[in-house]
Amino acid sequence: MTTPLDFRRLTLFPLSRRKSLTRVHDVLVDPDSKPPDLDRLTQTAITRCASQVEQARARGAAVVLIHGAHLLRNGAALILERMMARGLITHIATNGASTIHDWEYSWLGASTESVRENVANGTFGLWRETSLNIHRALMVGALENLGYGQSLGRYILHDGANLPEPADLIATIAANPTDPLTPARADLLLAIRQQQWNSGNHAVEHPFKHASILAQAFRHSVPATVHPGIGYDIITNHPIFSGSVIGRAADLDFRLFAGALEGLDGGVVLSVGSAIMGPQVFEKALACVNNIRLAQGRPVVGDHSFHVVDLQDSGGWDWTHGEPAKTNPAYYLRFCKSYARMGGELNYHQCDNLAFIHHLWKRFEGS
Secondary structure, three states: OOOOOOHHHOOOEOHHHOOOOEEHHHHOOOOOOOOOOOOHHHHHHHHHHHHHHHHHHHOOOOEEEEEOHHHHHOOOHHHHHHHHHOOOOOEEEEOHHHHHHHHHHHHHOEEOOOHHHHHHOOOOOOEHHHHHHHHHHHHHHHOOOOOHHHHHHHHHHOOEEEEOOHHHHHHHHHHOOOOOOHHHHHHHHHHHHHHOOOOEEEEOOOOOHHHOHHHHHHHOOOOEEEOOOOOOOHHHOOOOOOHHHHHHHHHHHHHHHHHHHOOOOOOEEEEEOOOOHHHHHHHHHHHHHHHHHHHOOOOOOOOOEEEEEEOOOOOOOOHHHOOOOOOOHHHHOHHHHHHHOOOOEEEEEEOOHHHHHHHHHHHHOOO
């Protein structure tokens, strides 16, 4: 009979010992710098995308950015901060991997490791500080009904968090055990005891918080949601790992993301380097929004447009004409097919994700 692995037996290592492959000072791109050259067709498509974003914001419609970890690792944080400050992005959604780089860049100034080497030597993801701080941020944020993205963004921006007294948690749980926040309080209480955390302020300085997309989103009051999977990310490789903590935060964020799609009529979705999470989460959230709208006698979300960006080619298919037949290999490009079914206009751009965002910002710069 198979026995679950006891994660309390894991040996952890300080991040300072890791050979980090990317550093903030090397990857972070100055928004005022000249973006790389792109072909004329792609530049024309980006100009059209910028026009649709401007029109969407003029009518008060949502502009939702869905991105994967590489947009952060490629150094887009300062560019996105400019776009958020201008009100060009109304919601950001990302995956768990992106948040790990986000926190490590903001705290350590470096991130990324060799998967091949570190799995073989038993160190991959087994870094003490990353999982511990992300879990602590989510546990404290949960007490205020904050999800993953806002909890971690606040933790980075405010350089840590305040922990309540264990006695206060116990008293609150005992007084109202059926309160919706009781499970969150119990998770935090368990972590305080197991990790021997003191109550009060846990100051964690983040000297590179300017490199954090989540922190800047929190600063500009742009909702940021995170859509992780259990076992997908290295924060599982730690004795503190809690599926209930991650799941609770992701639950809140999925509903917040669906709320953002309520404002998508006439809006724009920018799905940049998110081949799986973005389309998968989007289709479920939109189904929920449309379900409620129809029950209320309202029309489903419409008149929106998608701009999907990835390095993969489009399979030789023009996605503005809908999806191809199942016999066509392009049918199996999830990041195109799912969005093509979501009722809006789909535009696919085979382009480096950073180059796309950089050129897109340049269309707004100075306007």
